[in-house]
Amino acid sequence: QSTTSTQNSGLYDYLLPILKKNTGIQVNVVAVGTGQAIKNAMRCDGDVLLVHAKSAEEKFVAGGYGEYRRDLMYNDFVIIGPKADPANLAGARDVIDAFQRIEQAGAKFASRGDDSGTHKKERSLWQAAAIDTDAGSGQWYLETGSGMGATLNTGVSLSAYVLTDRATWIKFANKQDAAIVFEGNPSLFNQYGVIPVNADRCPNVNREAAETFTQWLLSETGQAAIGAYQVEGKPLFFPNAN
Amino acid sequence: MDALAEAFRLIITLDADLFEILWLSIRVSLSALAISAVIGLPLGTYLAITKFPGRKFCILLLNTLMGMPPVVVGLMVYLLLSRSGPLGWLGLLYTPTAMIIAQAVLITPIIAALSNQVIENLHQEYSDTFYSMGVTGRRAVAAYLVDARYALTTCVLAGFGRAIAEVGAVIIVGGNIDHLTRVMTTAIALETSKGNLTLALGLGAVLLALSLLVNALVIGVREYAAKRQYA
Amino acid sequence: MDALAEAFRLIITLDADLFEILWLSIRVSLSALAISAVIGLPLGTYLAITKFPGRKFCILLLNTLMGMPPVVVGLMVYLLLSRSGPLGWLGLLYTPTAMIIAQAVLITPIIAALSNQVIENLHQEYSDTFYSMGVTGRRAVAAYLVDARYALTTCVLAGFGRAIAEVGAVIIVGGNIDHLTRVMTTAIALETSKGNLTLALGLGAVLLALSLLVNALVIGVREYAAKRQYA
Amino acid sequence: MNTLRSANMPNSLLPIRISDLGLIKGDRAVLGGVNLIIDEPGITVIMGPNGAGKSLLLRSLHGLITPDQGFITLGSLTVADSRNEQAMVFQQPVLLRRTVLQNLAFAAPKIAKTNPQRLIQALESVNLADRAAQPARMLSGGEQQRLSLARALLDEPALLLLDEATASLDPASVLMIESLVKAQSAQGTKVILVSHDQGQARRLADEVVFISAGQVTEQSPADRFFTAPQTPTAKAYLAGEILL
Amino acid sequence: MNTLRSANMPNSLLPIRISDLGLIKGDRAVLGGVNLIIDEPGITVIMGPNGAGKSLLLRSLHGLITPDQGFITLGSLTVADSRNEQAMVFQQPVLLRRTVLQNLAFAAPKIAKTNPQRLIQALESVNLADRAAQPARMLSGGEQQRLSLARALLDEPALLLLDEATASLDPASVLMIESLVKAQSAQGTKVILVSHDQGQARRLADEVVFISAGQVTEQSPADRFFTAPQTPTAKAYLAGEILL
Numbered sequence A: 001q002s003t004t005s006t007q008n009s010g011l012y013d014y015l016l017p018i019l020k021k022n023t024g025i026q027v028n029v030v031a032v033g034t035g036q037a038i039k040n041a042m043r044c045d046g047d048v049l050l051v052h053a054k055s056a057e058e059k060f061v062a063g064g065y066g067e068y069r070r071d072l073m074y075n076d077f078v079i080i081g082p083k084a085d086p087a088n089l090a091g092a093r094d095v096i097d098a099f100q101r102i103e104q105a106g107a108k109f110a111s112r113g114d115d116s117g118t119h120k121k122e123r124s125l126w127q128a129a130a131i132d133t134d135a136g137s138g139q140w141y142l143e144t145g146s147g148m149g150a151t152l153n154t155g156v157s158l159s160a161y162v163l164t165d166r167a168t169w170i171k172f173a174n175k176q177d178a179a180i181v182f183e184g185n186p187s188l189f190n191q192y193g194v195i196p197v198n199a200d201r202c203p204n205v206n207r208e209a210a211e212t213f214t215q216w217l218l219s220e221t222g223q224a225a226i227g228a229y230q231v232e233g234k235p236l237f238f239p240n241a242n
Numbered sequence B, C: 001m002d003a004l005a006e007a008f009r010l011i012i013t014l015d016a017d018l019f020e021i022l023w024l025s026i027r028v029s030l031s032a033l034a035i036s037a038v039i040g041l042p043l044g045t046y047l048a049i050t051k052f053p054g055r056k057f058c059i060l061l062l063n064t065l066m067g068m069p070p071v072v073v074g075l076m077v078y079l080l081l082s083r084s085g086p087l088g089w090l091g092l093l094y095t096p097t098a099m100i101i102a103q104a105v106l107i108t109p110i111i112a113a114l115s116n117q118v119i120e121n122l123h124q125e126y127s128d129t130f131y132s133m134g135v136t137g138r139r140a141v142a143a144y145l146v147d148a149r150y151a152l153t154t155c156v157l158a159g160f161g162r163a164i165a166e167v168g169a170v171i172i173v174g175g176n177i178d179h180l181t182r183v184m185t186t187a188i189a190l191e192t193s194k195g196n197l198t199l200a201l202g203l204g205a206v207l208l209a210l211s212l213l214v215n216a217l218v219i220g221v222r223e224y225a226a227k228r229q230y231a
Numbered sequence D, E: 001m002n003t004l005r006s007a008n009m010p011n012s013l014l015p016i017r018i019s020d021l022g023l024i025k026g027d028r029a030v031l032g033g034v035n036l037i038i039d040e041p042g043i044t045v046i047m048g049p050n051g052a053g054k055s056l057l058l059r060s061l062h063g064l065i066t067p068d069q070g071f072i073t074l075g076s077l078t079v080a081d082s083r084n085e086q087a088m089v090f091q092q093p094v095l096l097r098r099t100v101l102q103n104l105a106f107a108a109p110k111i112a113k114t115n116p117q118r119l120i121q122a123l124e125s126v127n128l129a130d131r132a133a134q135p136a137r138m139l140s141g142g143e144q145q146r147l148s149l150a151r152a153l154l155d156e157p158a159l160l161l162l163d164e165a166t167a168s169l170d171p172a173s174v175l176m177i178e179s180l181v182k183a184q185s186a187q188g189t190k191v192i193l194v195s196h197d198q199g200q201a202r203r204l205a206d207e208v209v210f211i212s213a214g215q216v217t218e219q220s221p222a223d224r225f226f227t228a229p230q231t232p233t234a235k236a237y238l239a240g241e242i243l244l
């Protein structure tokens, strides 16, 4: 089980062949929102969980659903919006400021609203910015309740601002007149974790393969491979296994 | 099953959001159905009773379009209505209207193809008599629609079923935006993606209950009319 | 339209992946269709020609189930097949078999409800004669299916259309796993989420071409048979 | 019942008792308390103006209609129990969308298996043998009536109901069918036949039942009916005067 | 054509010329080069055994069948052009799923608007007035035939085609219909009527056309046909002998 953003980023298409070459393991990717991924894993559907929602992941392990959790890699979020940048995010001091500008400018903001890692991240930022979005829900704050890609489609066509992970955005083909308007702020880093599903709870989990896969991801080779993955000349994921 | 429990709690507690969503679902699907029926029924009938070169091909096409993927319909309507699209200036994208259009496009072929079949059967019986009475064109179409009305309700209900259950098209042109274009099916998809499977199922049950109601109404009226007529 | 261009380039260059996906789509949908036809046609016929209390309700139910949201069907099958579900030990989740099951569940009511309508019409004509000849039960059902075969093809094609176009159920129970359970509709959804709208449309066109082929075959056979019979 | 029955073998469905049979359609009593006992074997002809209720009566006997009042017994049996012993030819023949031969085969699957030759003979008996392979619904009106008659005679029923079975036959076919019916009745089959054709009635009837406006107004031996009809309506009917 | 026509007004559809009319079904020639000229007004009766091709001939005249060979002209018109001038009553009446009255109204919408009274009269003329509000398909066999006849007569056609229109009528109705048909023909409508009823043919026919096996074998004035049929087949037909 994995989250959609990594799938859309094309990372797997690049990683899995290498994995197969090194270890001979064939991995099947089921890309769904982080929320669904975790719930599915709790039902033992899936051997390894690769998502980005640290707190939820730790609960998952604490609940005995997963063997252990390791940091795997991180990428970073960016805010995209119309090139015109009506809310002038370019001039924003930090993310908090950026979000406040959006609200003050009365600009539209498209949220995934699907409990995904990205969405959780965004929610925390609104809280930090002390803005109550529920009031504007349906007017300026648009909860698309969809995956990253679908939300980008919506945001772009409504010339709204969207918080997205860089990977998905770079790969995203329907950019129209939207562009990255805010990036590089450390609080936008997005930590991915990897968790083998607990084989004691789920006898049918393929333990060896899961273990090998996880270890390979954390190993020198795996990490190197992740770091080497580039799209349009830019690295998308920064390995940081500990 | 606690899913239903949860779902019905929402109903009993008259959860405002749920009702907003339910109401939008029914509104969108019935509007789309109305449009499709007005177009599809006469079209299907016309194709059943009029001979012209290419007729068989049109019917083949209708049957094929019954297999039009909602996502594709959604995309086409999306491109049509999107800012940069030909009808962008209408600013309909991500409005209920857009969803109605998409669903209408989706189910019109279904209603047309199914009614075509129904009418073709009746035509085998009536054609000689109508020819003899010189009944053609609009009058013939109208007469067929009236005399086949009971069988046609099933075609229409099939269209309704497709519309109310469909998610691929409405989520693309509607965007599943909360309080704006969120309908039952997109809400279900959302809960699913959140992993709230039981709640999703509960909503599904509510949706089914809704269309059960619609079907009961339609079929009830049909039965009543039939009874009264052949007392 | 460069979407088609791209799509047809894939075809002409015999893109292996595309064909794998196409083949899986057709395989899954046709298998589901076969199952549904075997169950749905006799069921619909039986309900059309047999009087018993609750019959009308069954028909109402079938009509309602035509509006069963694919996502909901997907979820139910998912819960059934998930490793911790009752049939988990079969390990069918995220396999083509799971997708076939889900689609079969989805379209059986459609085929049953539509055929029910078709047979009901024929029944008005045959019932007295069959009663007089003492034809009941299996023999009657079989006879009706044979004599209504032309009209029934349309019902079956409607079911096929729903199956081949459906994405909500297969993506849940299949998981859209590349080289394993990815079919045309899930591929289209994926491309859409990547923003490759034109490619998505292109794939849609290919899918439509595919079902055009199937429909042409079926209808062609029907026409040919009808011709031969009433030369 | 596939054993040939013979006249001296008593017919299990006799006597046929119809008591106070009533049927309301809309606000009209289309059958108004019909009382009728048919205990003689042979051929009973039912006559009466259009809309009198002849077909409805036959259909009630056959169990196609459940009356609103009254009841029917055939011998010791109810309508339902006697169903397999009955055969009926309808006023408007309904044939399956199959070939002429398949229509017969479908009506009598056992015979079709055990000796298909019988089917061919049946076709010859209504001389349609040369049409065997033709779609039945493409037959001419008269040919369709003949086929449905052959179908009804296939497995000698104890009771044969004919509703204007020769209405659109040519004179020769009429005589042909009449002789078939006579032969069948000679084998002990009870025949009840609705007809507007007085010639035919004279040729076939052992007994005539006259119905008008949902009531049986007369039941007499054939000769008496034609020489001295008991009711003015019957007299007028035979004379071809308008009845209202 | 809603103006009453009168006998002295020449009928625009005469003469009716049928030349070398051929129709193949499957491998049989069901119409084998029919040549026929009907130039006299009045009533022409077509007789012939079942399956001879009578209905097919009528249907070709009405334009329901496009022959495989030969052609038909009515006066100066083709079949297609004369369609609105024709009316036909089919061997098996087809009525809409509506009330008796609505069936008439549908057949003649103009009349239904301008003077609905005409419709009631039409119903009375076949005495079905008291059935006006009843679903047409619930009518008895004979009542249905009468209704479809009333429907055909509604807007006086120049050519009236009747295919065994009185087959299942009671004697009174038969005479009633016959008088209607006579009246219509007296008003200049050309009537072509298929019947197996020799009594009827004798009563109505000015001219008889005899068809057998897809061929016109005789066309004679009525009296001559019945007194001295020209062909053995016709003789045998009238005598009711089996024709093969």
Ligand SMILES: Nc1ncnc2c1ncn2[C@@H]1O[C@H](COP(=O)(O)OP(=O)(O)OP(=O)(O)O)[C@@H](O)[C@H]1O
Binding pocket: B231, D025, D026, D030, D048, D049, D050, D051, D052, D053, D054, D055, D056, D057, D091, E138, E139, E140, E141, E142, E143, E168, E170
């Ligand atoms: N289902 C029905 N609903 C209403 N009226 C009906 C129904 N069936 C028959 N009737 C009426 O009942 C009367 C008797 O019908 P029936 O068919 O028995 O007449 P019949 O004696 O057979 O006449 P015919 O000689 O024309 O066949 C008719 O007036 C007909 O209109």
Ligand SMILES: Nc1ncnc2c1ncn2[C@@H]1O[C@H](COP(=O)(O)OP(=O)(O)OP(=O)(O)O)[C@@H](O)[C@H]1O
Binding pocket: C230, C231, D138, D139, D140, D141, D142, D143, D168, D170, E025, E026, E030, E048, E049, E050, E051, E052, E053, E054, E055, E056, E057, E091
């Ligand atoms: N569509 C068809 N396909 C094949 N054969 C046909 C078709 N229509 C008619 N026939 C055959 O053509 C012959 C003439 O048919 P038609 O209906 O004209 O007979 P008819 O003279 O009207 O006989 P009847 O007195 O029984 O009405 C019949 O033998 C019939 O089987």
Ligand SMILES: [Mg+2]
Binding pocket: D054, D055, D056, D091, D163, E140, E141, E142
């Ligand atoms: Mg009758």
Ligand SMILES: [Mg+2]
Binding pocket: D140, D141, D142, E054, E055, E056, E091, E163
């Ligand atoms: Mg005929």
